[in-house]
Amino acid sequence: MNQEEAELISRCQQGDQDALKEIFDQYHKKVYRIAYGVVRQREDSLDIVQEVFIKLFRSIQNFKGKSKFYTYLYRLALNTAIDHVRKTGKYAVSSLDQEGIPQPAEESEKRPDQILLHKELEGKVNLAMERLPIDQRTALLLREVEGLSYQEMAEAMGCSIGTVMSRLHYGRKKMQELLKDYVKPHG
Amino acid sequence: MEGKRGESGMKDSCSSVSKLLEKYFDQEVTDKERSFIESHLRDCLTCQGELKSMEKLRDLVKAPIEEAVREEEFYWVWQKIKRGIQLREKSTGWESLRSWLDISPLFRRRVWIPVAVTMVILIVMVPLLFKKITSYPSPSVVEYIESQTHNVMIYESEKAKVTVIWLFEGPEEAPIS
Numbered sequence: 001m002n003q004e005e006a007e008l009i010s011r012c013q014q015g016d017q018d019a020l021k022e023i024f025d026q027y028h029k030k031v032y033r034i035a036y037g038v039v040r041q042r043e044d045s046l047d048i049v050q051e052v053f054i055k056l057f058r059s060i061q062n063f064k065g066k067s068k069f070y071t072y073l074y075r076l077a078l079n080t081a082i083d084h085v086r087k088t089g090k091y092a093v094s095s096l097d098q099e100g101i102p103q104p105a106e107e108s109e110k111r112p113d114q115i116l117l118h119k120e121l122e123g124k125v126n127l128a129m130e131r132l133p134i135d136q137r138t139a140l141l142l143r144e145v146e147g148l149s150y151q152e153m154a155e156a157m158g159c160s161i162g163t164v165m166s167r168l169h170y171g172r173k174k175m176q177e178l179l180k181d182y183v184k185p186h187g
Numbered sequence: 188m189e190g191k192r193g194e195s196g197m198k199d200s201c202s203s204v205s206k207l208l209e210k211y212f213d214q215e216v217t218d219k220e221r222s223f224i225e226s227h228l229r230d231c232l233t234c235q236g237e238l239k240s241m242e243k244l245r246d247l248v249k250a251p252i253e254e255a256v257r258e259e260e261f262y263w264v265w266q267k268i269k270r271g272i273q274l275r276e277k278s279t280g281w282e283s284l285r286s287w288l289d290i291s292p293l294f295r296r297r298v299w300i301p302v303a304v305t306m307v308i309l310i311v312m313v314p315l316l317f318k319k320i321t322s323y324p325s326p327s328v329v330e331y332i333e334s335q336t337h338n339v340m341i342y343e344s345e346k347a348k349v350t351v352i353w354l355f356e357g358p359e360e361a362p363i364s
Contacts, residue, residue, distance in 0.1 A: 017272065024265055029256050036255045045255075049264055054271045122251045129248070143213060144245045145252050150215055169209060175244055183243040184236075 005069060012060050020057050027070065028053075030146065031077045037141035038081035038134070040126050048084055052077045067155045074146070074156040078138055085134065121182065128178040136171030143168055200227050204234050212241045 011019035028049060035048035055076060063072050129137055135157075142148045142156060153164045176183050204227045210216045211224045228234055329350075332339040342351040 017269065020268075020272075021265060024268065028261055028264065032256055032259065032261070033252050037252050042255065042259070046259070046264060049261075050267050050271060053268045054275065057272055058275070121247070125247050125251060140248055141252075144248045150213070165209075168213075172209070172241065172244060175248070176240060179244065179247060182247060183240045 006065070009060065009063065009065075009069060012057065013063075017057075020053065023056070024053055027073055030070070031073065033145050034074060034077040034138075034141060035081045037129075037145055038078070038138065039085060040129065044084060044088070048077070048081050051084075052080050055080065068152065071148075071152050071155040074142065074148075075158065078156060082134055082138070124179065124182075128175055131178060132171055132174055136167045136174065139164060139167035140171045140175070201231060201234060204228075204231070205237065208234060208237055209241070212238060 008019050008022055012023060031049050031052050032045055035045035035052075036042070039045055039048065052073075056073065059076070063069065129140075132140070138157060139153065142153045148156065150161045150164050153168075154161045157164065157167075204224055207216060207220055207224055211221065216224065228238070327343060329343045330339075330341040336356065338355055340353040340355075342353065343349070
């Protein structure tokens with residue numbers, strides 16, 4: 001943790017909301033990635049982002065600087081997202097079923113059949129992720145999306161490096177099996 | 188013979204590499220392990236395929252999430268967080284009052300309910316009673332007249348300007364025997 005970050009956290013620990021805003025600006029996309037990766041729903045993911053930063057403001061006193069700040073935040077985000085899934089029982093409605101999500105700019109330039117294929121594939125990835133146990137799903141997210149090291153993943157997930165490797169291995173195997181038509185090399 | 192030995196050597200190498208391939212893909216191998224894997228990968232299509240498969244999977248997992256982040260507007264999320272913090276601060280103040288009430292043994296026994304009710308009654312009634320008393324000062328007897336048959340008493344109040352004339356029968360005299 002660098003000095004600038006340490007000062008920011010210290011200000012936040014003293015109840016400075018401007019410091020929290022700076023932390024939010026720095027990390028909100030990362031927290032959203034975790035939330036969206038776990039729940040796969042836009043509205044719920046935004047609710048989780050809010051909840052995570054409110055929780056952070058209330059619990060930042062507990063952060064003693066023994067681990068990296070972002071692994072502490074990832075852990076908070078993961079736990080909040082997992083709690084949300086357990087409470088609501090909701091997870092991963094295929095994006096084909098979602099309405100009101102605007103198309104990204106480059107998508108509007110694609111042909112309708114390409115968009116459909118793209119959406120179909122996204123739906124399949126969502127369904128495959130849904131079938132993974134939540135521990136394997138979070139391991140995949142932290143590694144493949146956030147690019148965390150095994151050590152950082154172990155801190156964020158609160159387990160050993162061996163457990164991280166095992167979750168990652170079984171998660172990948174299952175995903176490769178479920179999406180074999182898309183991930184197996186041709187020829 | 189040599190070809191067979193080469194093929195079996197490659198297979199042995201494949202099984203050793205596959206154990207390390209995931210770590211290699213995640214950039215968690217030592218320098219020694221890296222050079223061992225990379226020299227194997229140059230000649231082994233199977234292991235190259237495995238590596239490509241992991242790369243494709245990474246892209247598939249990552250793409251929809253990155254797309255969701257790109258599409259999202261976050262400017263209003265902070266406003267909601269700010270409001271959420273303020274609301275919780277207010278409720279925290281109320282909660283601390285409640286917890287203080289719960290801590291006090293008197294309040295825990297709910298003794299305060301009749302006490303509070305009595306206090307409210309006193310606060311409301313005392314000024315009313317006081318007002319009545321002051322607005323109607325005690326009347327004073329101005330005159331008292333006795334006669335054989337009737338008595339007359341006159342009360343007068345200066346502030347209220349009220350005069351009461353009280354006429355009543357006098358006591359019957361005992362018959363003279």
